[in-house]
Amino acid sequence: MSGGTLTGSDLTGGGLARxxxxxxxxLVAGAAMPAxxxxxxxxxxxxxxxxxxxxxxxxxWPRLAASAGAGQWPRVFSAWAAGHAPLGxxxxxxxxxxxxxxxxxxxxxxxxxxxxxxxxxxxxSPRPRRGPAARLHSGELLIRWRGRALxxxxx
Numbered sequence: 001m002s003g004g005t006l007t008g009s010d011l012t013g014g015g016l017a018r019x020x021x022x023x024x025x026x027l028v029a030g031a032a033m034p035a036x037x038x039x040x041x042x043x044x045x046x047x048x049x050x051x052x053x054x055x056x057x058x059x060x061w062p063r064l065a066a067s068a069g070a071g072q073w074p075r076v077f078s079a080w081a082a083g084h085a086p087l088g089x090x091x092x093x094x095x096x097x098x099x100x101x102x103x104x105x106x107x108x109x110x111x112x113x114x115x116x117x118x119x120x121x122x123x124x125s126p127r128p129r130r131g132p133a134a135r136l137h138s139g140e141l142l143i144r145w146r147g148r149a150l151x152x153x154x155x
Contacts, residue, residue: 053089054077062110063109094120095122140152
């Protein structure tokens with residue numbers, strides 16, 4: 001690419017595919033911006049993609065998002081997510097919660113229920129847990145039975 005125009009060498013031998021891959025890495029995984037792209041446009045696109053990603057995670061993890069404070073979730077999550085490749089809203093929220101344990105009781109409960117129902121090692125995709133299980137969390141008994149969570153107050 002010279003002067004913002006694709007040349008024949010950019011289109012042959014995998015050059016276009018390589019440049020597209022470099023751009024995608026820069027947009028979503030925090031890689032360096034490839035030469036020849038408008039820095040302002042790339043930065044605006046990164047911001048828009050991070051905001052969309054934060055909205056997706058907030059739909060999957062509503063209490064975690066609310067724990068950041070009114071209107072703060074997009075900024076707080078985007079600061080963390082900028083250096084992490086997207087893995088889907090369930091995994092992104094889980095990874096964020098593990099890296100930044102929520103202080104809010106509702107968000108902590110949301111994470112405890114998720115970990116009761118699913119198994120996630122931080123590397124592979126979450127999988128539903130099998131069999132019954134019980135966990136005590138903040139004065140509440142959490143029970144997994146037939147794939148559902150039952151809760152009982154112990155106080």
